[in-house]
Amino acid sequence: MSQEQKFWDKYSITIFTILFVAFIFYLVKIYDLTEGVYVRSAEDYQADIIERIRPVGQVYRSEQEKEASMMLEEELPMQEPIVTAMSNETVSANDCSLEVTTGDNLAYSVSEISLPSNCEEVAVTFKHLGSLPAAVMGHNLVIAKTADLQPIQDDANKAGMAGGWLMADDARVVAASKIIGGGESTELIIKPSSLSSSEQYSFFCTVMSHSAVMRGPIS
Numbered sequence: 464m465s466q467e468q469k470f471w472d473k474y475s476i477t478i479f480t481i482l483f484v485a486f487i488f489y490l491v492k493i494y495d496l497t498e499g500v501y502v503r504s505a506e507d508y509q510a511d512i513i514e515r516i517r518p519v520g521q522v523y524r525s526e527q528e529k530e531a532s533m534m535l536e537e538e539l540p541m542q543e544p545i546v547t548a549m550s551n552e553t554v555s556a557n558d559c560s561l562e563v564t565t566g567d568n569l570a571y572s573v574s575e576i577s578l579p580s581n582c583e584e585v586a587v588t589f590k591h592l593g594s595l596p597a598a599v600m601g602h603n604l605v606i607a608k609t610a611d612l613q614p615i616q617d618d619a620n621k622a623g624m625a626g627g628w629l630m631a632d633d634a635r636v637v638a639a640s641k642i643i644g645g646g647e648s649t650e651l652i653i654k655p656s657s658l659s660s661s662e663q664y665s666f667f668c669t670v671m672s673h674s675a676v677m678r679g680p681i682s
């Protein structure tokens with residue numbers, strides 16, 4: 464009897480047993496991996512496909528994502544348009560800030576400002592896009608009751624350029640920016656809570672009686 468035959472006599476059963484067990488493991492593993500692919504019924508497939516079919520233009524979202532986005536939509540405050548520009552464009556004040564520009568003419572870039580009540584503070588960036596200096600074509604942005612506009616302007620005219628076109632410590636002024644010239648920019652903070660809902664407010668420029676034409680309502 465050769466060495467080889469002795470080996471097989473001794474270990475053949477053990478080797479075949481190991482191979483058989485390994486083969487069973489392999490089958491079980493393959494079954495696990497392919498269960499969802501080969502064992503699902505045609506009805507299951509059909510239901511899945513119908514679930515994914517949506518009218519054109521709608522994006523498919525899984526139920527989980529839908530729930531998450533619904534929660535998100537509930538948490539986020541409504542984004543109200545804050546500025547109605549003369550071009551009829553609306554600027555969304557989603558971060559409680561907005562921009563108003565002016566230039567070498569007697570006009571603001573917006574005809575109306577609307578302040579969202581859900582903002583504690585609204586930061587207005589006021590920019591002069593022209594090239595004339597402040598002494599020639601300066602503008603400011605003043606917020607006050609519409610009824611106080613003319614009295615404020617009258618006192619501003621008395622203060623004149625030396626007084627910065629506003630009476631010192633004018634209590635009627637809700638907020639006022641500094642005067643800017645071409646290429647300059649400044650910021651004005653408005654607190655919507657400081658405006659009474661029963662009053663009408665306006666924004667205007669007090670430089671050299673510009674408020675005659677540089678004015679608009681706040682809503």
Ligand SMILES: [Cu+2]
Nearest residue numbers: 602668670673
């Ligand atoms: Cu002005």
